[in-house]
Amino acid sequence: MKPIQVGLLGIGTVGSGVFNVLQRNQEEIRRRAGRGIEITMVADLDVARARAVVGEGIQVVNDARAIIANPDIDIVIELIGGYGIARALVLEAIAAGKHVVTANKALLAVHGTEIFAAASAKGVMVAFEAAVAGGIPIIKALREGLTANRIQWIAGIINGTTNFILSEMRDKGLDFDVVLKEAQRLGYAEADPTFDIEGVDAAHKVTLMSAIAFGIPVQFDKAYVEGITKLGAADIKYAEQLGYRIKLLGITKRADKGVELRVHPSLVPAKRLIANVEGAMNAVVVQGDAVGSTLYYGKGAGSEPTASAVIADLVDIARLHTADPEHRVPHLAFQANTLADAMGTLPLLPMSEVVTSYYLRLRVADQAGVLAKVTGLLAEAGVSIDAVLQREADEVGGEGSTQTDLIILTHDTREGTMDAVIAQMQALPTVLAPITRIRKEELN
């Protein structure tokens, strides 16, 4: 059988990885796929760089549309990124009857509904394992491996940059700014790290997982997104003393009235496996009603780990494109006509309706009655306290200090209630600085 012909749009870090791994492992991949998989055309604005990667014998163009127009191309890999030209090209490739493989989480989290609908109408596959958690086959696990389950929640470390920064902050007791600079120097953070450190990248990814887990459309615009830029070394240290680690988690959860979709720093019990995921590694915990808790761990970024996911999608298409398009694996795990929103059943919850527990740090005057005032306000609001840690003033502010830190862990509380109590506590004259609030997830 003749090899599958693949056109590659964009040959940067990931594209080079795809090309190199396909070359290096071509014999094993052919034995698995039942036929060869060959990149025969590459499009990149930098033709010279592209040519340097692929060598001779492969057509290199600077116009992506030349690939889409080529009737011999079976699959188009989109590695351009972003929402603009990438969206147009993916839709054009679908319209031309090509299967599409993409690593573009931003594109799918925002325009997934349009793209998947176009693909279904045309009977082609759009595969995106590389869009979430790099080389970890988490999309496959959710969409195929756990189909028996009513998924209850997913919580993942799905951004390597921020996990690297948090690991270094904890390890070395350094503050965010210092570690960010080190991460940039080492190549773990980009020159403009906004998408990573503000949680946007993680929100794109958890949006995709949420859709697949619960059978709802992608709804990135409704995600709650909070990054790690305001975390201090002190909170990481206090969390540790209370038996927790702080991780940036992407969380999606089935609640009574809808689905939670949120990204924010979270305290996680130090004894959980996911709390021990360090450096730039990724891990995702999935809780299903039948299987219980499962965890998936590996490299979430990088040239060859991401290429591993892109190529797995190519092999999937080679193996499965002949299956009845009406029944083969749906893009979002559920048949398109059964997505829950179409039935008005599973709205995304606003953050004020989320129920979780909290870590609060209050910088307070070191005088009698402060703790009673603060805990009184919590009690009035019906917020139940799990643990309190009050530091010696000398330890916090140095010899003779008149200020200290009061740390409170709460039991489950509605976020809206917590917002109101925090405002009340903030108004107390003995509370001397903005209150730090970090959510806490037991993940059990």
Next chain:
Amino acid sequence: MKPIQVGLLGIGTVGSGVFNVLQRNQEEIRRRAGRGIEITMVADLDVARARAVVGEGIQVVNDARAIIANPDIDIVIELIGGYGIARALVLEAIAAGKHVVTANKALLAVHGTEIFAAASAKGVMVAFEAAVAGGIPIIKALREGLTANRIQWIAGIINGTTNFILSEMRDKGLDFDVVLKEAQRLGYAEADPTFDIEGVDAAHKVTLMSAIAFGIPVQFDKAYVEGITKLGAADIKYAEQLGYRIKLLGITKRADKGVELRVHPSLVPAKRLIANVEGAMNAVVVQGDAVGSTLYYGKGAGSEPTASAVIADLVDIARLHTADPEHRVPHLAFQANTLADAMGTLPLLPMSEVVTSYYLRLRVADQAGVLAKVTGLLAEAGVSIDAVLQREADEVGGEGSTQTDLIILTHDTREGTMDAVIAQMQALPTVLAPITRIRKEELN
């Protein structure tokens, strides 16, 4: 489209789980599969028990062949276990044109070649996600998620009974026999625990993973199998002091001259994620050349976790049975006509050819020159020492003791070489008891 009709052979713990989860989550499963999946016939020798599980409205028979003979049945689930009648029924179901789902690791590890060949000839699928690591979708990850990779090695905690026992031994400092009794009382170990504690169950599972990872036929008869019955609390304690945990690992590895396939207790660095997998949980680490290290964690046994895997296989078949049988996902990940053994390239290595590192414990006379003698023998054989721990005699044997424990960690050594040195050390008059040898895996 009419529902897929499923016949269930054997409705014990796992079978009941399959029935209950399919019922409970039928709506979500239908939305994922694109059609209903219904168990319409159940065969069990204990008809009354089967009837009690399934209620009315489903045909219950005591003759499995009545299911195979029913032309309306699309898929047969085999949950009988063992090599005997199960093998005959699976082959008959295939001959009758049924797809087969099985959790029977023993059957496939021994008779897989025959069964997969029959299925390929008939154009039906044999799915077995539940055969390895229960609810963890590790077969899918290896067969589909990591197809880009040249797999380098796999190491897994794939037997919950033994991991529970080892966790308890470490936690409570108890000996094997005591903990085994507790495990039996709690239902974590069977009345006859031989298959678990002697490593046979783990060997069945790693045999299947080895075939899928390396594209070789199943060869259970060539696996090296060693259980945990000889492990003492002392070794677990010493390992801990040296920064290691002891786990029963199923290991398969691509070496220069062939493939390693082995099950035995192993020291693993305590900082590795897999070293922190406790109780009856399972975890598998897979090392691929592109993706690097990935880990998969979850419940490896139990009614509903195993049912989760069985039902995922049902959904896979519902989605994919219409794909071209020549190219859809091969049973062992590689196309049958490209399995390596057929090309005589990848033999399984005998244990004497395995290269790994070692933990040795020698009970020695507490007198001058013993350490020099022992390390002299190692040096002569070219075995390089990584660490030595010599205990105070009083600590080991009590006040006034004349014996002590000498613990040695070695660097990588060929097992055949180590066998010979151990024999020489054992012959020393100052070595007072049988030498304990436990292999050590760095897993990096």
